[in-house]
Amino acid sequence: MTVPKVSIVRLKRETLVDEMIFEGQVAKADSIPIFTLDGQKIEKIYVHANQEVRAETPLFKLEMSSIDKAITQLESEIQKLDLMIQTSENQEISQKNTQALRIKQALDNYQGIKETDVDQVTKQEAYNAWQLAKSETPIAAVDGKTALIDRATLVADKDKLVQVKSVDGIVNATTEGYVTGIFITEGKITTEEAALMIASKKSDNILVLRTQKTAQEYLKMGQLVTVIGISAQDVENEYDKASVIEASIDTENPEMFKSKLNLGQADFNYGSSAKAIVTKKSVNYPYCLPTRAVHESSQGYYVLVAKTIETMLGEEIIAEKIDVSLVDKTPKFSAIKANKLLDGRDILLEIDQSVEENTKVRIISTNET
DSSP: OOOOEEEEEOOEEEEEEEEEEEEEEEEESOEEEEOOOTTOBEEEEOOOTTOEEOTTOEEEEEOHHHHHHHHHHHHHHHHHHHHHHHHHHHHHHHHHHHHHHHHHHHHHHHHHOOTTTSOHHHHHHHHHHHHHHHHOOOHHHHHHHHHHHHHHHHHHHHHHHHHHHHTTTEEEOSSSEEEEEEOOOTTSBOOSSOSEEEEETTSOEEEEEEEEGGGGGTSOTTOEEEEEEEOTTSSEEEEEEEEEEEEEEOSSOTTEEEEEEEEETOOOOTTOEEEEEEEEEEEEEEEEEEGGGOEEETTEEEEEEEEEEEETTEEEEEEEEEEEOEEEEOSSEEEEOOOGGGTTOOEEEESSSOOOTTOBOEEEEEOOO
């Protein structure tokens, strides 16, 4: 039977650092939507996702015949509104003349009533009729104002199309940044939704993370994080002032957790991967040992120590079980309460086989970690 090989450690003072490392993608905080008028046919798309663009970079081209058709339709609708506005203005003039006559008649009636002729109620009714006549708004005036607003909208739409037509139907970027979304297709008709999204190069860098739900205890709002990634010059860059600005469970998959870290203007290459190192706590303890040296049973925690015994074949080393009380724990180190039974004892670290109490072992090294 092969004797299990072990290394040994002793208790020592150690700082337990509870930290987690996550990986995410560098993005931009602000995205700018690029709109075009609905009902236009897309002839050509010049950009692709994640492409860097400058102001005036061509993004896509509208079909000229589609633009001409839309301009003609708008001109026709504007002419109809012009006729409606003129008709409304004529009606308003007529209604105002009629209203002026009603106001005069109501005022004459009110002023013609003498206190001695009728009671106070009749005089009040005449006064109310006069005030009502003054406050009435001609229906044509309301319709005319609505038509004027509609006309202004159509004129603005037409001016946009005329401007696009003047540059052969090409729509350019309005800012420097990166294409983050393309929502149009060549040969298809545009809608009122944004055609593209461009992440503004001037906005802050952010790190977008998508992790398991268990990460939420580390990635809380305001938590400071150290981010290590690649700069625009392709060299490693570290930023230790990143902070969590968004944190929520993924609504599409409740087992996943979404978060964003603000990197400010720290130099990181857009679209590159970066590591986020979150230090939850850092505490110094007097009695520590590697976590893999601590075992757990139904009765609690224990360690195995080297015990020398005399046998017929001479001295042999076996594993002795000593119960311990756990104070703190990280994946690397565990802290325990003071235990006199461990003073000066060699604690076993398994190497190639599992070890149980009273198992004979062979010590091959002293582990200093």
